[in-house]
Amino acid sequence: MQEKERAARRLSVLLFRSAEELFGANRANDFLLSALEKREDFGAGGEVAAEKLSPEERKRFAAGLIRKLHDDFGADFTEKKLSSFLEHLKREFPEKSISDEVMPLIPVGFLEGERLKFLSKEELEERVLEKTAELREINEHLEETIKERTEELRRIVGEQERAAHLLVRRDLELTRANERLRRMDEIKSGFISVVAHQLRTPLSGIKWTLNLVLNGELGFLAEEQRAFLLKANESNDRMIALVNDMLGADRIESGKVRYSFRAVNLLDLADAVLFELSPQALARGVSVRFASRPKSFPLVHGDGEQLRAVFQNLLDNSIKYSRPQGTIQVGFYPRAEEIEVSIQDDGIGIPREQQKNIFDRFFRAQNAIKAETEGSGLGLFIVRSIVERHGGRIWFESEEGKGVTFHFTVPVERGAPSGGAAAPRA
Ligand code: ADP
Secondary structure, eight states, X not given: OTGGGHHHXXXXXHHHHHHHHHHOHXXXXXXXXXXXXXXXXXXXXXXXXXXXXXXXXXXXXXXXHHHHHHHHHOHHHHHHHHHHHHHHHXXXXXXXXXXXXXXGGSOTTSSHHHHHHTSXXXXXXXHHHHHHHHHHHHHHHHHHHHHHHHHHHHHHHHHHHXXXXXXXXXXXXXXXXHHHHHHXXXXXXXXXXXXXXXXXXXXXXXXXXXXXXXXXXXXXXXXXXXXXHHHHXXXXXXXXXXXXXXXXXXXXXTTOOOOOOEEEOHHHHHHHHHHHHHHHHHHHTOEEEEEEOOSEEEOEEEOHHHHHHHHHHHHHXXXXXXXXXXXXXXXXXXXXXXXXXXXXXXXXXXXXXXXXXXTSTTOOXXXXXXXXXXXXXXXXXXXXXXXXHTTXXXXXXXXXXXXXXXXXXXEBOTTOOEEEOOOOOO
């Protein structure tokens, strides 16, 4: 019995020496102790102890140490080490001892090539059968997976084809809808332009006639007649303003507006417009103040008539939408490249959810419609177009019920002298 175990004992010693060499004497002893599951110091006698291990302990020791070699030095190193031990043992012991005693100590996965050499014909056949069954299973699983994936791919391709068809159809529908919208827009613009032009002449005729009558050129007017005719004249003026706005917006849309740029004094423009609007302001009890009015600042590069329309629209709005007895504050802020103008009122303000539409053509906010003020919703559209054509920006802040502050900028005239500010008016 003792004799028969010699090859296995020899392997234990080889493993122990190798552990001593690689990890040091103390660690080699530790491996041995953990295989024996006890605490006993072997001192220098570790090799002797390794030789005396029982078959069970030897199995634990070999498995533990081989796992440690594998973890610390890798599979290749461990395989090479075990092969060299085996060569050693083959020189000392018969094949039978190696197959019966040594190979069972080597964990599965190591020295597999060698292990096969020691298998009997029956064992080999059994291995081949096992492997064949394993391969068949893998193959079946693979076929199944390929079938599933092919099916999935077919489904995805089908879905993509359907989506592509749908997209092409939608694209076509959208193109047609767009074309229809564009045509409708053209028809609408054409209609507005024709109507506005047609209205202009009779409205001017009415104005001319009314003025004639109001000036007393066609005879004396009783007070009441005069009052009614003045009302008619006012309404006619509003109509003329509306028609002019419509024509202005139409010219912007069709790119027909001509600008003639020169050096312009913004303060003079604002003063002139404020003067014109003072009857309206007075009628509503609205006062106008200057939040900032520098003594002098640069002239801007612009078209006087168009910039006048900007002041006209913004100031008219701030009077129209202000509270009775409200205050409007106008500020001029010159900077190196541009002048910023701000016009602030404390009126009805613009509801938050409608602020994004405020520069759209014909748009009027709900609270403005409710307040029963007159308006076309064209003023801000025209104003923005003019400011942007000058290379400036326009924006506003507002809280419903608290008022609006509009700001716009106009680039300064390069190399122009400072524009003298007129004396403060308010
Ligand atoms: P409108 O002729 O209706 O005044 P605008 O284009 O000048 O047309 O203005 C568009 C809309 O913007 C107005 O109908 C109103 O809802 C809102 N708005 C413009 N300015 C003011 C303001 N100062 N205060 C409150 N709302 C304003």
